[in-house]
Amino acid sequence: MAAEPKILELSNGKITARISNWGATITSLLVPDAQGSVADVVLGFDGLDPYVKGMSPYFGCIVGRVANRIKDGKFTLNGLEYSLPVNNGPNSLHGGLKGFDKVVWDVVEHKDGECPSITFQYHSKDGEEGYPGDVTIRATYSLPEATTLRLDMEATPENKATPISLAQHTYWNLAGHACGDILNHSLQIWGKHITPVDENTIPTGEIMPVDGTPFDFTTERRIGERIDGVPGGYDHNYVLDCGDEKDGLKRAARLKDPSSLRTLDLWTDAPGMQLYTANYVDGIGGKAGAVYAKHAGVCLETQGFPNAINQPEFPSVVVRPGEKYKHTMLFEFSGC
Structure with a gap:
């Protein structure tokens, strides 16, 4: 019998994370500021019902088998064409209709002590959401330092080559989840190029310098400073x-x-990062009576490049039997 959705807690006395086995989802993250005032800095719901009922716009979850968009929900691998469910205009988004965010993961370990951690595991079957091959996925959330959250993701294909690109889809608001929009947050990105997109938000294949454009966050800038120059907002x-x-x-x-002055430094080993400013969030009833409007949070989704399976010049997202996909994110909080 499948396990029931539940929420588990990770705490080290400084930060406290509540994480569900439904989609390996961060539902709450309590973080202090410079004065020690604690706030919940992630958007989400009080209970699991809205997540299970599909009301969440990917709040806090792990998305896969392939994060982001695949053009027309199609790709060819080893001479075979695969068709995926289309759930975002003409595209397949975040693993399809029932991606990794909409399933119960097994809790294989939950440790307290000096470095508290929770490890989730999910077995994705051959043909699930149209993807080839059986894959075992593991995700471990841990608190290795006083104000640091770490996520280690692994995926092992068992019998067929398959695209794998996981992403953690938390919506951040460092003022507190109920504190309005994030347009006054400042952001710096260690990336001098983006992959520009077509009218369906699919990368064109070009690698475009951000210099002189509203996408330039190579130095610290307010998110809202030039967002009006990006139709719809950053995505x-x-x-x-x-x-x-x-x-x-x-x-x-x-x-x-x-x-x-709450600050998040994000570290990763992924080649790309999706900047998304909650452009499609519109009046969602969240935790403690909060109502989340447009730009209520910002997502920093480290990932393989979108539609990489159809763009041979992008870093490959194909993982073969005998290989292992690995992806780590380090979220360092401070009050400076």
Whole structure:
């Protein structure tokens, strides 16, 4: 019998995460600011019902088998054409109609102590949502430092080559989840290029410099400063550069709330990061009576490039039997 959806807790006395086995979803994350005032900095719901009933616009979950968009829901691999469910205009988005965010994962380990952690596992079957081959996925959330959350994702294909690109889809509001929009947050991205998109938000294949455009966050800028120059708002993949390193990870972004001075430094080993400013969030009833409007949060989704399976010049997302997909994210919080 399948396990029931439930919420588990990770805490080290400084930060507390509530994470569900439904979609390996972060439902709440309590983080202090410089004065020690604690706020819940992620958008979400009080209970699991809205997640299970499909009311969540990917709040806090892990998406896959392939994050982001695949053009026309089609790709060819090893001479075979595969068709995926189309759930985003003409595209397949975030794994299809029932991606990894809409299933119960097994809890294989839940540890307290010096480095508390929870490990989730999910077995994706051959043909699930149109994808080839059986794949076992593991995701471990841990608190390795006082104000650091770490996520390690692994996926192992068992019998067929398959595209794999997982992403963590938390909507951040560092002022607190109920504190309005994130347009006054400042953002810096360690990426000098984006993959520009067509009218269906599919990358054209071009790698475009951000210099002189509203996409330039190479130095710290307010998110809202030039968002009006981007039709609809930011929903674009950045090509991450090799810059500062920590534990074998490269710095991807720094997000800061000017009111609390709460700061998030994001590190990863993924090649890309989707910047998404909650453009399609519109009056969603969230935690503690909050109503989330447009731009209520910002997503920083480290990932393989969107539609990479159909763009041979992009870094490959194909993983073969005998290989292992690995993807780590480090969320470092501070009050500076």
